[in-house]
Amino acid sequence: MIINNNIPAMNTYRQMGINQAAGQNSMSKLATGLRINQAADDAAGLSISEKMRAQIRGLDQASRNAQDGISMIQTAEGALQETHNILQRMRELATQASNDTNVEVDRNAIQDEINQLKEEIDRIGNTTEFNTQKLVDGSIGAKKAPGVDNAAVLTEGLGKATAAKLAGAVDFNDGTAKISDVTSAINDATQTITVDGAKIDFNVTQSGLQATAGDTTGASFATYLQSQINEGIDAYNSKYGTDVKHVSVTAADDQISIESGSTGANSGVATTVATTGANNLWEIAGLDVSSATTHSVSGTDGQFTTAGAANVAAINGTEVAEGTLTFTDGHELTITGTTAAGEKGNIDIATTVGDGAAPTASIIDGVLTIAMGTEASNNTVTDIESLVQGLGTIDGVDYSEFTVTGTGDFVTATGVTAAAQTGAMTGGGNANADTSVVTIDGKAINVTWGAVGSNDPSQGDSMNSYAQHIQNDINAAIASYNETVPASERVNNVTVSVQDGAFVVQSGSDKATSSIKFDNSEASQLLGLANQSSATQGGGVSFQIGANQGQTIKLTIEDMRADALGVADVDLSTREGAEAAITSINNAIESVSKQRSSLGAVQNRLEHTISNLNNSAENLQAAESRIRDVDMAREVMEMTKNNILSQASQAMLAQANQAPQAVLQLLG
Incomplete structure (x- = not known):
């Protein structure tokens, strides 16, 4: 028997604390009616419940939105009902005025009423509003x-079939295919090419590339492009301590080929185009040199080709944008242009291929x-x-x-x-x-x-x-x-x-x-x-009839004023005018009927929508309640049990504290 540590008392004390905490938790649930009062009560359940609550509130608001939409429709439909009544009266008057028993004075009196009715149609169209939004003046029409x-x-x-597209004249005097005023179109710019996974910047300058069409050959352009790219590679290697190999750029058989010098990276990239005409007019497919303030040179359509597929991945080291060079096996090489500060020119080595596509x-x-x-x-x-x-x-x-x-x-x-x-x-x-x-x-x-x-x-x-x-x-x-x-x-x-x-x-x-x-x-x-x-005009109005984005119903209400209905110029002062007016008014009645029918159809749809929204919200609320709400009867039972256990543990703690006193009997 030991007395320094009363182990039974310690155990009883710990159990009493557990029972008291459980009792307090039960009382908290009974006080709020919720099974989850804090995230610790049910972390996963809280997350699911909050998502459901958001949906429920969204569905409830969507139901109210639909009800507001019905109110708007009923407002517009009521206005059009009056317009219908006016048009029916106008048709009645037109029929009356078509009868030659009427003299000029009679038709003038009829026309006076017609004028007032037309003004009322316009007034209805201009003043019918819902929440300050005009409804039948065409502002929410299609x-x-x-x-x-x-x-x-x-x-x-x-x-x-274009070889050059200019904002000015194309001069072919003296048998020379020279495109005038083009050199200014090529501004100094910085380009980027990806070689062996490295982004290489190289410069294209006005002085380095001559743009006179009659003087620019495939070989000269290839030589210039190769020198500029390799200068960029040297600068890259010097800056980052890498060993990216030079590329070779060649021009043969109407194509420009760019090939990496790395072992295995032998997929030459080319863009081809048929060369036509005389005077060394070399058309480089897809070469587009442009500037906002100067002229531009464009090549004709061609196609990209690649020789072989060995180690193509060595060239594919960057993210590729749509419409750039594509290898036949799916790999891509990107050549993009980035203009230098203050310049707007660019060179894009890209092209499109004619495919005979239909409209x-x-x-x-x-x-x-x-x-x-x-x-x-x-x-x-x-x-x-x-x-x-x-x-x-x-x-x-x-x-x-x-x-x-x-x-x-x-x-x-x-x-x-x-x-x-x-x-x-x-x-x-x-x-x-x-x-x-x-x-x-x-x-x-x-x-x-x-x-x-x-x-x-x-x-x-x-x-x-x-x-x-x-x-x-x-x-x-x-x-x-x-x-x-x-x-x-x-x-x-x-x-x-x-x-x-x-x-x-x-x-x-x-x-x-x-x-x-x-x-x-x-x-x-x-x-x-x-x-x-x-x-x-306007593009209609949308009713948000769901809890999520894009769940809308669109409504359009066309212009229902006299001019749009075709009755603004109705003249019943003659029999001929009155007879013609009957047809015009018939067409107007048909237009209003069509619009009212559309409004009624949307209203019926919204009523069904409201019923469905309410049903969805009700069932979702029931599911959320099962997660979040407490079962009162069961929780009362739990609280009663915890209270009894708490009282019992207190009594046992008292007994455990008395147990060490038995040692005194040994001393007696």
């Missing part, structure tokens, strides 16, 4: 699909984009219109009213484009398309473009129809020019044809050719294409 400058739509992605239509961020693919010479306005049929209203934009007028596949680009030319010819510039200056054989010819008439191309025709139209205008200008100059100075007629999606103009003297492209405004005026842009 946004009309923007009209399209047809030349721009019909020509997206069609240009295939496509897509909607991204509310913008309708129509791309004609690469079937350049056969696409027509009819192809465009077929793309938008059946789109209907999407996100409040009514694409079913999309309109394309005019004709044809027409290449669009700012400025004049030349394609592998010889001889002496200059294409027209960027002036207003009504009158342009076309220089042929060094002679400036003022061409007045004729308006599209009854004998000119019509909707659905292809580019060939327009080629004749342009040829006639140019040759008419040449004839006028020849009448004013000596015989030795006269200019031969030109022929206009379609090649690779462009209008190709050929001189009658020395067969010089020029591929002419117009910008949007020029094409519209030249071909008589009307810009059908519609006034931008």
Whole structure:
């Protein structure tokens, strides 16, 4: 028997503490009615419960939102009901005024009432509001699909035969294919290439790369590019103590190849393009040198190739953006341009490959984009219109009213484009398309473009129809020019044809050719294409009818005022006017009926939505309650048990404290 440590008393004391803590926990749960009062009570349960609570509150608010939406709809529908009543009265008056038993005084009296009714329709449209938001004035109507400058739509992605795209003239005098005023387009810039996993910066300067088309060959460009990249590699190795091998850049068989000097990294990367024309006009596919304030040089389409696949990963050391060089086995090499401070020029070694794709239509961020693919010479306005049929209203934009007028596949680009030319010819510039200056054989010819008439191309025709139209205008200008100059100075007629999606103009003297492209405004005026842009309106209203993002119902209410309904100009002062008014009012009644029907359908949908939301919230609340709420009867039982155990442990502690006193009997 020991007396320094009373082990039974210590054990009893510990158990008493446990029982008292359990009793206090039970009392806390009974006091709040919650099984979880702090995270320690049930960590996982608390997390699940809070997520459910967020959903429940969201569903409850969504239900209230739907109810508010119904109130808005009922407000608008009530206003349109009155508009309906007014239109019915107007139709009754129009029918009355159509009867010739009425004299002028009678019809004037009828017209006075009609005028008041029209004003009331406008007043209802202008003043009907819900929470200060106007409802039937068109401000929450469907946004009309923007009209399209047809030349721009019909020509997206069609240009295939360009060698140089300039904002100014393309001069081919004296048989020299020299692109004037281009050197200023190449600004000093810093480029980046990834070699053996290392990002190498190299410089491209105006003085280092001559940009005159007639002087720039594939070999000279390859030599310059190789020297600049390898200088960047040397600087990288010096800075980081690495041993990245030099690259070799070669030009052969119409391609530029960049090859790493590392062992095994032998997948030469190339971009190919057919070389056409004379005077060493080397067209480097995908080489795009541009500046915001100068001209630009563009190559034609080509394709990327790679020789072999051994150790390609040695080159693939960086994240690659979309649209860059792609190896056939999926690996990628990135060459990106980063302009130096103060400069806006860039060089992108990239290209696209023509695939004969058909026209496509897509909607991204509310913008309708129509791309004609690469079937350049056969696409027509009819192809465009077929793309938008059946789109209907999407996100409040009514694409079913999309309109394309005019004709044809027409290449669009700012400025004049030349394609592998010889001889002496200059294409027209960027002036207003009504009158342009076309220089042929060094002679400036003022061409007045004729308006599209009854004998000119019509909707659905292809580019060939327009080629004749342009040829006639140019040759008419040449004839006028020849009448004013000596015989030795006269200019031969030109022929206009379609090649690779462009209008190709050929001189009658020395067969010089020029591929002419117009910008949007020029094409519209030249071909008589009307810009059908519609006034931008609202895109409807959205009702948030769910607890999460994107769970919405969209509602549009069109303009229900007199002008939009077509009754603003109703005149019953004559029998003929009264008879015509009957049809106009019938159409207005039909428009209001259609809008009211739409409102009723959305209201019914919202009522079903509310019922579903309430059901979801109820069941989710039940699930959350099972996690969070306490079972009162069971917890009372637990508290009673803990109280009894606590009292028992106190009694046993008293007994344990008395036990060591038995030692005194041994001393007696």
